[in-house]
Amino acid sequence: MNLTSFIPLLLALGLSPLLPGVINRTKAFFAGRRGPPLLQTYFDLWKLLQKGAVYSRTTTWLFRAGPIIGLAATLTAAMLMPLGNVPALIAFPADFLLFAGLLGVARFFIVVAALDTGSSFEGMGASREVFFSALAEPALLVALATLARQADMLSLSTLFGPVSGAHWLPAGPVLILVVIALMILLLAENARIPVDDPNTHLELTMIHEVMVLDHGGPDLAFVLYSSALKLWLFAALMVGMILPATGNSGLSLLLAVGGMLIVAVVVGVIESVMARLRLVIVPQLLVGAGALVAVAFLLSLV
Amino acid sequence: MKTGAASFIRNGDAVALAEIPGLDLDDFREQILQSCENNGRVMALFGQPGGADNVRLYVVLANDTEGQLTLCSTEVAARYPALTPACAQAHWFEREIAEQWGVLPEGHPWLKPIRFHHSCRPGHDAWNRSAETPLRPGVTDFFTMTGEEVHEVAVGPVHAGIIEPGHFRFQCHGEKVYHLEISLGYQHRGVERALVGGPNKRTIPYLETLAGDTTVGHTLAHCEAIEALAGCRVPARAQVLRAIAVELERLANHTGDLGALAGDVGYLPTASYCGRIRGDLLNLTALICGSRFGRGLVRPGGVLFDLDESRQSQLNERLEQARKDVTNAVNLLWDAPSVRSRFENAGPVSRATALELGLVGVAARASGIERDVRAQFPSGIYRFAQIPMSLYHTGTVFARAHVRWMEIQRSLAFIFDQLQGLPEGPVRAEIGPLASNRAVISLTEGWRGEICHVALTDPAGKFAHYKVVDPSFHNWMGLALALRNQQISDFPLCNKSFNLSYCGHDL
Numbered sequence: 001m002n003l004t005s006f007i008p009l010l011l012a013l014g015l016s017p018l019l020p021g022v023i024n025r026t027k028a029f030f031a032g033r034r035g036p037p038l039l040q041t042y043f044d045l046w047k048l049l050q051k052g053a054v055y056s057r058t059t060t061w062l063f064r065a066g067p068i069i070g071l072a073a074t075l076t077a078a079m080l081m082p083l084g085n086v087p088a089l090i091a092f093p094a095d096f097l098l099f100a101g102l103l104g105v106a107r108f109f110i111v112v113a114a115l116d117t118g119s120s121f122e123g124m125g126a127s128r129e130v131f132f133s134a135l136a137e138p139a140l141l142v143a144l145a146t147l148a149r150q151a152d153m154l155s156l157s158t159l160f161g162p163v164s165g166a167h168w169l170p171a172g173p174v175l176i177l178v179v180i181a182l183m184i185l186l187l188a189e190n191a192r193i194p195v196d197d198p199n200t201h202l203e204l205t206m207i208h209e210v211m212v213l214d215h216g217g218p219d220l221a222f223v224l225y226s227s228a229l230k231l232w233l234f235a236a237l238m239v240g241m242i243l244p245a246t247g248n249s250g251l252s253l254l255l256a257v258g259g260m261l262i263v264a265v266v267v268g269v270i271e272s273v274m275a276r277l278r279l280v281i282v283p284q285l286l287v288g289a290g291a292l293v294a295v296a297f298l299l300s301l302v
Numbered sequence: 303m304k305t306g307a308a309s310f311i312r313n314g315d316a317v318a319l320a321e322i323p324g325l326d327l328d329d330f331r332e333q334i335l336q337s338c339e340n341n342g343r344v345m346a347l348f349g350q351p352g353g354a355d356n357v358r359l360y361v362v363l364a365n366d367t368e369g370q371l372t373l374c375s376t377e378v379a380a381r382y383p384a385l386t387p388a389c390a391q392a393h394w395f396e397r398e399i400a401e402q403w404g405v406l407p408e409g410h411p412w413l414k415p416i417r418f419h420h421s422c423r424p425g426h427d428a429w430n431r432s433a434e435t436p437l438r439p440g441v442t443d444f445f446t447m448t449g450e451e452v453h454e455v456a457v458g459p460v461h462a463g464i465i466e467p468g469h470f471r472f473q474c475h476g477e478k479v480y481h482l483e484i485s486l487g488y489q490h491r492g493v494e495r496a497l498v499g500g501p502n503k504r505t506i507p508y509l510e511t512l513a514g515d516t517t518v519g520h521t522l523a524h525c526e527a528i529e530a531l532a533g534c535r536v537p538a539r540a541q542v543l544r545a546i547a548v549e550l551e552r553l554a555n556h557t558g559d560l561g562a563l564a565g566d567v568g569y570l571p572t573a574s575y576c577g578r579i580r581g582d583l584l585n586l587t588a589l590i591c592g593s594r595f596g597r598g599l600v601r602p603g604g605v606l607f608d609l610d611e612s613r614q615s616q617l618n619e620r621l622e623q624a625r626k627d628v629t630n631a632v633n634l635l636w637d638a639p640s641v642r643s644r645f646e647n648a649g650p651v652s653r654a655t656a657l658e659l660g661l662v663g664v665a666a667r668a669s670g671i672e673r674d675v676r677a678q679f680p681s682g683i684y685r686f687a688q689i690p691m692s693l694y695h696t697g698t699v700f701a702r703a704h705v706r707w708m709e710i711q712r713s714l715a716f717i718f719d720q721l722q723g724l725p726e727g728p729v730r731a732e733i734g735p736l737a738s739n740r741a742v743i744s745l746t747e748g749w750r751g752e753i754c755h756v757a758l759t760d761p762a763g764k765f766a767h768y769k770v771v772d773p774s775f776h777n778w779m780g781l782a783l784a785l786r787n788q789q790i791s792d793f794p795l796c797n798k799s800f801n802l803s804y805c806g807h808d809l
Contacts, residue, residue: 027570030570030571031570031571031573031574031575032571032574032575032578033574120453120454120455120456121455123453124455124477124790127476193568194568194640197568199568200566200568201462201463202462202463202566202794203457203462204455204457204790204791204793204794205566205791205792205793205794205795271568271570272570272571273638274569274638274640275564275567275568275569275638275640275641275643275644276567276568276569276640276644277640277643277644278643278644278648278789278791278792279477279789279791279792280477280789281643
């Protein structure tokens with residue numbers, strides 16, 4: 001293990017709350033508003049960490065464990081994610097399976113914590129989250145498997161090198177399909193429009209937000225931080241594929257961070273130019289993403 | 303059966319109480335049921351303490367196509383056979399009568415309180431509750447469904463947004479809503495009772511704050527009632543200024559609603575722009591009278607503020623700018639396919655259902671019903687300057703949004719037109735005492751729909767009874783039915799497309 005391997009993790013820890021800020025500023029630009037400060041998520045996290053938490057008498061330890069396990073699992077997943085040409089802190093063959101699994105664990109505990117409250121709103125949100133993730137998770141796995149197949153590598157830390165840059169010429173169709181599918185998954189998994197609306201206050205329409213309605217204080221800070229990290233990880237997947245590999249570590253890290261910000265801007269643009277889908281249409285979108293990666297996988301076998 | 307010609311009255315005409323046909327109960331029922339079968343509808347149905355231990359029921363029946371109003375009454379004792387089973391429009395009116403006067407409409411299929419207050423006739427209670435029983439809004443029986451996978455969702459009265467309190471009970475199977483029951487009454491203040499004995503210094507403030515977003519609409523309906531009772535002729539200039547104020551109120555609210563509809567589907571540009579433009583439009587009302595909501599503008603006899611030339615040209619200019627802005631913002635909405643796919647097919651109310659429930663205003667016109675006080679029961683300047691009715695046929699969220707957009711365009715054209723030829727002269731006439739023992743029906747098309755005020759005066763020329771029917775009173779049931787077989791996640795969108803008033807309903 002090399003000390004530079006800490007850099008991708010530290011960047012994720014330090015910069016991930018910046019992404020929601022960039023998205024919000026982009027949305028504000030399109031709406032003709034000034035928007036919140038870029039660092040608003042940091043301020044929110046700081047504020048929430050100062051607060052106490054209130055727990056309903058109907059909840060059990062599961063409710064308190066949800067945000068903590070969720071954050072722990074997401075942090076572990078972040079340790080598997082390389083950035084630029086710097087490998088991740090932990091890398092071993094087939095670690096992408098663990099990556100997808102850890103995100104699943106985080107989700108499972110957030111869902112269980114939501115159900116633990118017994119609230120009908122949170123129950124609805126949990127049901128929606130589980131339904132949609134049942135469609136999104138296979139798509140993510142197949143997308144990662146396609147990349148692994150294309151690169152002929154089995155670790156996240158090594159598979160991006162061979163699929164980026166010059167590799168786009170021969171393998172273009174496969175990679176384009178995967179990038180589009182990953183973008184859809186990023187929007188779906190991170191509660192963005194067109195799948196979910198992170199800004200809405202309407203409990204009946206929410207998916208992710210409604211599951212964490214009862215969390216407050218440090219618990220809510222954990223949830224917010226996990227969300228920001230998750231967004232960072234999905235963006236890192238896309239950036240790893242798209243950005244050309246360079247020999248210089250410093251330059252590639254700089255490019256990668258710039259790429260992350262561009263992904264955030266793209267998300268902001270998408271949110272600004274379209275409305276949310278009807279909830280019944282969301283599965284069609286996710287199945288569509290699944291179909292794209294399935295085709296990509298078949299093409300990569302050729 | 304037929305009734306005498308005296309029973310037909312016009313919007314804003316005072317008639318002697320003695321001329322209101324007092325029918326026996328069977329004829330009264332027959333009159334209502336027949337009217338509802340022949341293009342008629344129940345505009346208002348209310349009680350007032352009558353002789354002995356009785357309650358006198360009054361009904362205002364309207365025939366939209368002929369522009370005809372019928373007012374008649376009957377006397378009932380402790381109970382009478384309910385109208386609701388044969389005429390769904392009477393549903394909430396009969397519940398209101400039961401709650402206010404302790405008269406039992408026998409055979410009413412869903413007799414529950416609507417505002418959760420004690421009877422206004424001590425000792426009479428339709429549910430035999432004692433006067434000491436504390437009543438809490440929403441504490442009542444709800445329609446329930448049973449079954450393995452049926453679940454119930456309760457929303458409110460405390461909501462996540464800054465809106466009024468109301469309780470919504472959904473019976474769902476998964477995401478699908480089978481039934482929605484709406485329980486209101488949290489904002490009941492007793493406005494109607496407080497108006498009895500007036501008019502006095504408090505009357506106008508009560509009316510102006512009866513539903514804050516419809517200040518001009520309700521105050522205008524009230525002032526026209528007073529003017530009819532006092533035999534006062536309002537100067538032409540005041541009539542035009544009133545109409546401009548009503549249309550500005552419509553513009554501001556419709557614009558705000560379109561923005562809020564965009565916000566509910568997560569379409570940000572229109573949501574932000576319309577929010578700002580709504581403010582610009584409210585400021586135009588403030589330009590006329592100094593209050594963004596039009597308080598202090600409309601008074602019996604005319605208006606309190608004249609529009610001098612410089613402010614008139616300023617109003618014209620700023621309205622033109624708002625017209626450009628709102629056109630741009632709303633066209634963004636229509637041009638986004640993702641928005642269209644959310645609006646279309648959501649929350650449909652068929653024409654038949656809308657007719658049966660007696661919906662009014664935007665909700666009725668969006669279901670293809672020609673129903674607009676400005677065209678069918680015009681008063682003031684609307685008798686001379688007509689606004690085309692805005693209709694759409696599908697009854698969906700899209701239809702209600704589209705009708706709003708058409709009305710925005712037509713109200714803008716109307717105001718520009720009126721500003722061109724603003725009549726000269728005074729803006730207020732002297733107003734004398736009210737005639738005694740009279741009744742008047744005063745209608746205004748507020749931005750939400752038809753506002754109906756009925757005032758009855760006593761021998762001293764004071765209000766013996768004052769009935770306010772806000773458009774929301776007719777339309778809440780429409781929202782409940784619009785949700786049937788819809789996705790529960792579309793409720794906020796459907797709700798916003800109706801945008802009904804809680805305080806206007808609760809009074």
